[in-house]
Amino acid sequence: MNKITAQFENKNPLVTYISGGDPSLEMTEKLIYKLQAEGVDIIELGIPFSDPLADGPVIQEASQRALKAGTTLKKLIAKVNQIQDQVEVPLVLMGYYNSVLNYGEKEFARDISEAGISGVIIPDLPVDEKAELSEHLADYGISQIMLVTPNTSDQRLKEITAKSSGFLYCVAHLGTTGDDKQGVYPGLENYLQRVRKTAGDLPLGLGFGIDGPEKVKKIIDYPDGIIIGSALIKAIQTGNTEAEMLDNAGEFVSNIKQAMIEEN
Amino acid sequence: MSRGYFEEFGGRFVPETLMPALDELEEVYLELKDDPKFINQLKSLLADYSGRPTSLYYAEQLTKHYGGAKIYLKREDLNHTGAHKINNTLGQILLAKKMGKKRIIAETGAGQHGVATATVAARFNLDCEIYMGAEDIERQALNVYKMEMLGAEVIPVTSGTQTLKDATNEAIRDWVTNVEDTHYIIGSVVGPHPYPEMVRDFQRIIGDETKRQIKEKEGRLPDYILACVGGGSNAMGIFYPFVEDKEVKLVGIEASGKGIDSGQHAATLTAGRVGVLHGSKSYLLQDDGGQIIPAYSISAGLDYPGVGPEHSYLKTIERVDYQSATDMEAVAAFKLLSEKEGIIPALESSHALSYLEKLAPELDQDQIIVVNLSGRGDKDINNFKKIREAEKDE
Numbered sequence: 313m314n315k316i317t318a319q320f321e322n323k324n325p326l327v328t329y330i331s332g333g334d335p336s337l338e339m340t341e342k343l344i345y346k347l348q349a350e351g352v353d354i355i356e357l358g359i360p361f362s363d364p365l366a367d368g369p370v371i372q373e374a375s376q377r378a379l380k381a382g383t384t385l386k387k388l389i390a391k392v393n394q395i396q397d398q399v400e401v402p403l404v405l406m407g408y409y410n411s412v413l414n415y416g417e418k419e420f421a422r423d424i425s426e427a428g429i430s431g432v433i434i435p436d437l438p439v440d441e442k443a444e445l446s447e448h449l450a451d452y453g454i455s456q457i458m459l460v461t462p463n464t465s466d467q468r469l470k471e472i473t474a475k476s477s478g479f480l481y482c483v484a485h486l487g488t489t490g491d492d493k494q495g496v497y498p499g500l501e502n503y504l505q506r507v508r509k510t511a512g513d514l515p516l517g518l519g520f521g522i523d524g525p526e527k528v529k530k531i532i533d534y535p536d537g538i539i540i541g542s543a544l545i546k547a548i549q550t551g552n553t554e555a556e557m558l559d560n561a562g563e564f565v566s567n568i569k570q571a572m573i574e575e576n
Numbered sequence: 577m578s579r580g581y582f583e584e585f586g587g588r589f590v591p592e593t594l595m596p597a598l599d600e601l602e603e604v605y606l607e608l609k610d611d612p613k614f615i616n617q618l619k620s621l622l623a624d625y626s627g628r629p630t631s632l633y634y635a636e637q638l639t640k641h642y643g644g645a646k647i648y649l650k651r652e653d654l655n656h657t658g659a660h661k662i663n664n665t666l667g668q669i670l671l672a673k674k675m676g677k678k679r680i681i682a683e684t685g686a687g688q689h690g691v692a693t694a695t696v697a698a699r700f701n702l703d704c705e706i707y708m709g710a711e712d713i714e715r716q717a718l719n720v721y722k723m724e725m726l727g728a729e730v731i732p733v734t735s736g737t738q739t740l741k742d743a744t745n746e747a748i749r750d751w752v753t754n755v756e757d758t759h760y761i762i763g764s765v766v767g768p769h770p771y772p773e774m775v776r777d778f779q780r781i782i783g784d785e786t787k788r789q790i791k792e793k794e795g796r797l798p799d800y801i802l803a804c805v806g807g808g809s810n811a812m813g814i815f816y817p818f819v820e821d822k823e824v825k826l827v828g829i830e831a832s833g834k835g836i837d838s839g840q841h842a843a844t845l846t847a848g849r850v851g852v853l854h855g856s857k858s859y860l861l862q863d864d865g866g867q868i869i870p871a872y873s874i875s876a877g878l879d880y881p882g883v884g885p886e887h888s889y890l891k892t893i894e895r896v897d898y899q900s901a902t903d904m905e906a907v908a909a910f911k912l913l914s915e916k917e918g919i920i921p922a923l924e925s926s927h928a929l930s931y932l933e934k935l936a937p938e939l940d941q942d943q944i945i946v947v948n949l950s951g952r953g954d955k956d957i958n959n960f961k962k963i964r965e966a967e968k969d970e
Binding site: 363385 | 588592593596742748754756853855860
């Protein structure tokens with residue numbers, strides 16, 4: 313079983329997203345240690361991009377901070393490579409296709425494999441686009457985590473689940489990341505039931521707009537794992553110093569974990 | 577269904593949320609495209625509402641000035657709303673109605689596409705919101721007033737470089753969120769399939785008319801056709817019907833701003849590399865790390881770091897020659913046409929006109945050049961005033 317799917321064995325994993333290099337790669341390293349110490353099960357690292365069109369303002373700004381600090385995909389991979397022995401949880405890179413295309417699809421798969429990265433999420437690379445990337449990722453045993461949305465047809469669900477590995481990223485509602493204005497997702501239970509029928513054994517991760525413990529309690533019964541990005545970044549950003557930021561991250565995660573346990 | 581590629585360029589690189597909308601759009605478009613009722617409705621709107629066919633005008637004074645080839649101007653500036661953009665928005669608003677959408681969104685750079693969208697949204701009674709970079713709002717104030725007058729809401733975009741690229745990002749984010757009741761009218765031959773193909777088909781009327789008109793006037797096809805290229809819709813529109821006519825040389829003129837070497841330009845095909853932006857694979861201005869480099873041009877309509885995928889294809893097969901013109905060259909052409917012909921061109925179109933300086937004197941007097949005059953320049957008057965004042969100060 314691959315390292316990502318293993319995290320779904322006998323538990324509902326918490327997946328968190330931070331932007332790589334926000335505000336520096338040193339801070340990203342510290343945050344990774346902090347998050348895994350607090351019990352995060354899978355960590356997504358965002359590849360900063362100038363035009364992140366699937367992201368809301370929080371991740372856009374995080375991306376900008378990372379770029380301002382000079383973060384590149386190359387440096388991000390090198391950083392992960394350097395710290396891989398200290399990282400116990402699976403790491404997943406999430407970013408836009410242009411970053412990968414520019415890096416070289418084969419080189420990307422090779423280098424992230426050497427860095428010990430377990431999976432990749434590319435939100436603007438739908439299943440229909442016959443990118444070479446999928447083959448290269450498969451060659452190196454790296455999971456390609458695909459996304460489905462509430463308006464994805466059954467036919468597309470089949471194609472997407474057939475190609476997705478690690479888990480299936482179920483986007484909770486129509487919108488960008490961090491968009492929580494819809495409150496509780498309408499029809500969530502039916503949506504995930506429909507997906508599960510097609511996905512079979514592939515675990516379902518739910519993300520987009522999960523903004524805190526209260527929301528977690530309302531949705532935790534339906535997916536196999538939950539994914540939080542913008543809300544965590546917002547919490548980190550309220551800190552004025554590095555120490556405060558790390559504390560905030562820890563506190564945020566422990567509150568979420570608590571909510572997950574209480575409901576189960 | 578075709579996957580929407582022009583060889584390696586094009587595709588659909590968008591979030592999964594948009595896939596059903598793109599499928600629906602493609603389906604409805606393919607269905608209506610050959611439907612006589614739709615064709616007639618669009619035809620009569622183009623004729624009676626927008627004033628087509630636009631004329632093909634022999635620019636005698638400009639021809640004399642250069643003393644070379646005969647110069648014709650395809651007068652897209654005479655369209656309702658003052659540019660070619662309405663050819664596309666009329667087509668797309670009919671599709672939106674057919675799909676039962678309640679709301680229209682669009683991005684705009686110079687504001688021409690925004691005005692053309694707000695216009696058809698008013699005419700067909702749909703809610704309309706236009707995303708426009710905060711910097712462009714400043715540069716193109718007149719068009720902002722027009723859009724508001726037409727009942728559209730203009731949403732300033734303050735992310736990134738605050739220009740067309742960022743307005744497009746915001747429009748896509750809006751569409752992802754409101755995809756069920758909203759149609760996104762993309763203004764150029766860019767974006768995910770089916771947009772590049774569909775917008776080209778709505779714009780090809782420029783080239784179809786030109787072909788008929790030049791045959792009537794000259795009994796033959798032109799030797800050259802010139803058009804400016806930002807995203808590339810006016811150029812695709814006039815080029816497309818001539819692509820198979822190998823004797824007609826097609827030249828696309830990009831904006832080289834303060835010069836290619838200055839790094840401040842929008843010459844995507846001249847100085848870019850292949851990548852993915854706004855849903856399709858095409859040439860892009862990007863740095864070594866794959867970050868999009870902000871484009872620069874004096875003209876807000878050309879200030880875009882990408883280009884339509886079909887242009888990338890036409891470049892690769894060397895069917896179209898892509899050149900560039902600087903801000904100063906465009907400004908000189910803007911002045912010249914105003915003075916010689918009494919026609920104030922858009923700064924965008926002035927880039928195409930400026931290439932006459934290099935080309936026209938080199939050709940014989942029996943040769944023919946057609947320039948696509950894609951829009952009129954009222955919107956640029958303020959901008960031009962500033963340039964004049966700056967020149968005086970020097």
